[in-house]
Amino acid sequence: MSPTQEISLQSDRTTDTRGAAPPQFVVAQKGAREHFLAARALHQRGALAKLVVDWYSPLSPKFDRAISWLLGAKGKSAVAVRTDAVPSHLVRALRLFSLWCKWQDRRAARRGCVYDGLDRGDAAFARRVARLALPPHDAFFGYSYASLEMLEAEHRRGRLTIVDQIDPGAVEYRLVAEEMERYPELAGPPGPFPTQHYERARREWDLADVIIVNSEWSREAIIEDGADPAKIEVLPLAYELAEKSGLRSQKPNLRSPMSDCRPLKVLWLGQVNVRKGIHYLLEAARLLEKEPIEFHVAGAIGLRPSAVADAPKNMRWLGAVPRSDASDLYNRCDVFVLPTLSDGFAITQLEGLAHGLPVIVTPSCARVVEDGITGFIVPPRDAHALAHALRRFVADSTLAGKMAPKCVQVAANYSVAAYGKKLLEIIERHLAARQARDRYAVHR
Numbered sequence: 517m518s519p520t521q522e523i524s525l526q527s528d529r530t531t532d533t534r535g536a537a538p539p540q541f542v543v544a545q546k547g548a549r550e551h552f553l554a555a556r557a558l559h560q561r562g563a564l565a566k567l568v569v570d571w572y573s574p575l576s577p578k579f580d581r582a583i584s585w586l587l588g589a590k591g592k593s594a595v596a597v598r599t600d601a602v603p604s605h606l607v608r609a610l611r612l613f614s615l616w617c618k619w620q621d622r623r624a625a626r627r628g629c630v631y632d633g634l635d636r637g638d639a640a641f642a643r644r645v646a647r648l649a650l651p652p653h654d655a656f657f658g659y660s661y662a663s664l665e666m667l668e669a670e671h672r673r674g675r676l677t678i679v680d681q682i683d684p685g686a687v688e689y690r691l692v693a694e695e696m697e698r699y700p701e702l703a704g705p706p707g708p709f710p711t712q713h714y715e716r717a718r719r720e721w722d723l724a725d726v727i728i729v730n731s732e733w734s735r736e737a738i739i740e741d742g743a744d745p746a747k748i749e750v751l752p753l754a755y756e757l758a759e760k761s762g763l764r765s766q767k768p769n770l771r772s773p774m775s776d777c778r779p780l781k782v783l784w785l786g787q788v789n790v791r792k793g794i795h796y797l798l799e800a801a802r803l804l805e806k807e808p809i810e811f812h813v814a815g816a817i818g819l820r821p822s823a824v825a826d827a828p829k830n831m832r833w834l835g836a837v838p839r840s841d842a843s844d845l846y847n848r849c850d851v852f853v854l855p856t857l858s859d860g861f862a863i864t865q866l867e868g869l870a871h872g873l874p875v876i877v878t879p880s881c882a883r884v885v886e887d888g889i890t891g892f893i894v895p896p897r898d899a900h901a902l903a904h905a906l907r908r909f910v911a912d913s914t915l916a917g918k919m920a921p922k923c924v925q926v927a928a929n930y931s932v933a934a935y936g937k938k939l940l941e942i943i944e945r946h947l948a949a950r951q952a953r954d955r956y957a958v959h960r
Contacts, residue, residue: 538563538940539654539676539947544645546570546617546638546662548597549682550753550863554657556601557754557936564606565653568645570617572609573598596839601932610644617641631710638662638716655943660685660717667723676947679724681860684737686714688858692791695857695897702795702823718742726946728939730861731882737858749942752882754935755866755927758843779808780909780916783849783873785842786864789818793855793878799899800855800906801828807910811853814845846871850916851909855894855902856880870927872920876905884930890923 542565543555558564573596617637621630642658642665655676658666663679670677686709693706721727721743729735730753739745788794794813801811805828814834817824824833837845846852852868852875859881866884868875875884875891885891892908894901909915 539943540565540652541655541657541943542566542568542650542653543657544568544642544663544666545659546641548599549659549680552599552602553754553932553935554680554939555606556599557932557939558657559602559606560932561936561940563936563940564602565651566608567602567606568608568610568648568650570610570614570641571597572607572611608648610641613641613644628707630707631713634661635710635713635716639665642666654947660720661713664716664720664723667720671723676726676943676950677724678726678728678943679720680728680730681717681721681734681738681743683860684734684858685717686741687737688791689714691858695790699790699795701820703790703819714741721747725950726942728942731859733858733879733881734860751935751938751942752884752930753861753863753866754930754932755863755870756932757867757870757927777808779810780851780906780913781849782809782811782851782853782906783845783868784811784813784815784853785837785845785867786815786854786862787818788813788815791857792859793857793896794819795823796855796897796899796902797853798823798827798831800903801831803899803903804906805830807907809906809910812845812849814842842867843871846873849873851876851891851906853902853906854878854881855896855899857896866927866930869923872923874909874916874919874923876902884926886922886926890919890926 538561541558541563543558545552545554545568547570552567552569555564555567617640620637621633623633638661641662645658646666646669653675655678656663656666656670657678657680660679660681660683667677667679689709693709696703696706718741721738724747726749727738727743727747728749728751729738730751732750735745735748735750738748784792784794784797786792797811797813801809809830811831812834813831814837816836817833827833834845846868850873852865852873854862854865854875854877856862856878857880861882862877865875865877865881869884869890877885877891877893878896879893880896885893887893892905894905
């Protein structure tokens with residue numbers, strides 16, 4: 517895009533549909549959550565004043581090559597942490613701070629104090645953001661656990677404050693801890709409950725004017741843990757398939773009838789741990805060992821080596837893969853599986869649908885899959901139901917292909933533009949309510 521086009525684009529986006537200038541936001545986040553979704557969506561609508569991040573890759577081919585060469589897969593992931601959808605002049609990166617945090621996190625992890633390290637880093641990040649000289653803005657948008665000190669500062673300044681609760685909170689932790697106690701052979705027993713970590717989230721909920729969650733599942737969980745229902749807004753995440761990735765409908769290797777003897781290829785992509793329900797996939801794979809099915813498991817493995825060694829032979833363990841390689845994995849497989857015990861949203865289900873893969877999922881996350889149309893919804897903790905759903909794709913070798921067009925169609929509804937539109941509608945509604953309260957207070 518040329519500079520002239522960029523200026524023109526900015527000009528087009530400085531007003532909303534009523535002709536009024538949209539409220540201006542500062543977005544602060546540790547990590548590239550949803551690949552900077554909130555910042556991208558707000559900038560698209562002319563509403564981003566500044567994006568503050570810890571790590572953000574410099575735009576330098578030499579740097580990219582050097583880091584990739586020195587750090588391998590980790591380096592490749594590090595140089596991918598940036599987005600062309602937000603101009604560089606709107607980004608403030610705290611890179612040295614980020615390196616310090618990662619060092620502290622590793623030290624804490626070696627001592628077995630993972631949450632202590634995370635909490636210290638989150639608090640340090642929020643304090644740094646609160647001290648920055650930021651451009652004029654109407655609202656602050658931050659993410660749970662790493663926003664408390666900034667929320668306190670913005671609350672004192674009288675600005676609207678929004679916190680995005682990234683997970684179902686303490687309810688999810690207890691659910692997963694219970695599962696780990698039932699199956700200690702998978703990843704060991706759970707650690708002690710991180711009281712301080714979740715107390716920090718509750719303090720953020722109290723300070724925030726608006727709490728964003730990305731599913732009804734998360735909404736119910738944080739209400740159970742004490743969040744004010746009147747503050748909570750459900751805003752699903754977004755995913756858009758990069759043009760270079762191609763769509764599944766354009767692939768030459770769409771699954772043909774069973775007569776070709778090619779096994780059904782089932783993909784797991786994401787953290788390989790108890791929370792995601794990997795042990796139920798292991799059990800389902802054992803039930804299906806005599807069926808023409810291959811399971812491809814990609815992601816950082818959070819299981820004991822013995823659990824992996826004892827896995828059935830129809831499972832392929834790929835380990836962690838760079839985000840840039842994810843589309844190739846989707847394009848090589850037929851069905852995506854996510855037997856999660858709890859997820860705020862699980863963006864991978866949208867990624868799978870966007871690539872034309874039917875998704876088998878539990879209801880313990882956002883309701884994206886339409887049962888029997890774009891995949892199947894199975895009960896959590898039920899390997900037999902998971903195996904039965906997979907057998908349906910074996911029994912009808914055309915089923916995945918029949919579902920593919922609808923999968924792509926449904927995924928298209930979860931666009932960055934749709935996310936940004938709803939986010940601004942939510943914020944403008946809360947701003948209007950606040951202004952009405954202020955006028956009422958003045959006239960009393």
